[in-house]
Amino acid sequence: MKSTIKRRITAGVAVTVAGLLGLTACGGDAGANDEFRIVGFAVPEAANKNIEKEFVKTDAGDGFKVKGSYGASGDQSRAVEKGLKADYVHFSVVSDVTRLVDAGLVAEDWDQGDNKGVVSRSVVVLGVRDGNPKNIKTWDDLVKPGVEIVTPNPASSGAARWNALAAYGQAIKGGASEKEAGAYVDKFFKNVVALPGSGRDATQAFLGGTGDVLMAYENEAILAAQNGEGFEYIIPETTLLIENPGAILKDANPVAEDWLEFVLSDEGQKQFALTGFRPIRDDVDFGGTVEGAADPSNPFPVVPNLLTVADDFGDWDALSTTFFDPENGLVTKSIAKAGLGE
Structure with missing residues (x-):
C-alpha cells in the first residue's frame, strides 16, 4: 500500500534530516559543564559523533559536551525556526539553512567561505x-x-x-x-x-x-x-x-567556530570519509580504504556524468x-x- 504524504511540501526546501542541539553556555572554549547543541539531519549522525571524538582531543574541544537530535532535514529546520535551540546545524539541503537566514537566526554570509557552506558530500x-x-x-x-x-x-x-x-x-x-x-x-x-x-x-x-x-x-x-x-x-x-550545508547560529556557543573549522579540516573530512561521505576536497587523506563500500579499496569511484545543482x-x-x-x-x-x- 502506498504511503501518504503527511505534510505539505514547502517551497523553501533544500538538502539534508537534521539534529538539534541547544546552547547553555557562553565564553571561549567549551568548559566541562558546557553544552553544544547540534541540529542535524539523520544521515550524518554517526560521522558527527566520530568527529566529536576527535575534536575533544584538541585544546578548543577540551570539555566539549554535545547534546544532539537527528531527524528529517526539513522538519529539523522548521523546528529551529520555531524556537528549538541550536549552536550548529547540519542539514541535507541549502534551503533548510536559508530558512534560518530569513528568520534572522543565521548570518547572511554563512556560505561565503571557500567551501560555500558545504560540509559533507x-x-x-x-x-x-x-x-x-x-x-x-x-x-x-x-x-x-x-x-x-x-x-x-x-x-x-x-x-x-x-x-x-x-x-x-x-x-x-x-x-x-x-x-x-x-x-x-x-x-x-x-x-x-x-x-x-x-x-x-x-x-x-x-x-x-x-x-x-x-x-x-x-x-x-x-x-x-x-x-x-x-x-x-x-x-x-x-x-x-549531494552537497550538505553546515552553519553556525548567530547566538551560538563560541566554540561553534572551532567546531566548524574542525569539521572542514583534514581530520574532520577524514571522519566523514570513513563513514561513507565523499570528502569536500580531493586532497583529504583517509587511508584509501573505506569498509562497507562496494569496493573498499576504491570507495568513491568517479561518476562519468556527475550532475550538480x-x-x-x-x-x-x-x-x-x-x-x-x-x-x-x-x-x-x-x-x-x-x-x-x-
Whole structure:
C-alpha cells in the first residue's frame, strides 16, 4: 500500500534530516559543564559523533559536551525556526539553512567561505536486494512495471529532494526534453510504494523488507554495511552530487567556530570519509580504504556524468519553486498523480 504524504511540501526546501542541539553556555572554549547543541539531519549522525571524538582531543574541544537530535532535514529546520535551540546545524539541503537566514537566526554570509557552506558530500545511488533479483542497473529499470521503489518524503526530507532531482536531471542529461523528463518523474513516482519521513527511515523500511529499490545516499549504503545491515548498491553512470550545508547560529556557543573549522579540516573530512561521505576536497587523506563500500579499496569511484545543482539546476531558490512548490511543483504534481498525496 502506498504511503501518504503527511505534510505539505514547502517551497523553501533544500538538502539534508537534521539534529538539534541547544546552547547553555557562553565564553571561549567549551568548559566541562558546557553544552553544544547540534541540529542535524539523520544521515550524518554517526560521522558527527566520530568527529566529536576527535575534536575533544584538541585544546578548543577540551570539555566539549554535545547534546544532539537527528531527524528529517526539513522538519529539523522548521523546528529551529520555531524556537528549538541550536549552536550548529547540519542539514541535507541549502534551503533548510536559508530558512534560518530569513528568520534572522543565521548570518547572511554563512556560505561565503571557500567551501560555500558545504560540509559533507555524497551521491545518489540505487540500493537493491542481494543478488539484484530485479536486475536493476539503470534509471530506465526503475520505471519498469513491477519495480517497487522506496524513497523518502519530499515534504520532510532533503534526501527525497536530491533523489527527485537526480531522477529528473538524468533524463535531461540523456537527451530528454523537459516534458519527457517530467514524464519520467511521473513514472518514477507511480512505482514508489513507500515515502518514509527521512533518509534514515527509508533505509530502515528497505532493510525491513519494503520495496525492490532504495533511493539512497552512497554514504547511507556504506554505513549500513558497516553496521552489519549492508545491501548492494549501484552508482548510475549519471547521478547527482549531494552537497550538505553546515552553519553556525548567530547566538551560538563560541566554540561553534572551532567546531566548524574542525569539521572542514583534514581530520574532520577524514571522519566523514570513513563513514561513507565523499570528502569536500580531493586532497583529504583517509587511508584509501573505506569498509562497507562496494569496493573498499576504491570507495568513491568517479561518476562519468556527475550532475550538480549549480551546473544543472541553477540554485535552490529557483528549483524549490519549480520542483517542490506545494501547488504547482513538478514533483508535487507527480506525487499527486501517483496517489501518494493527501
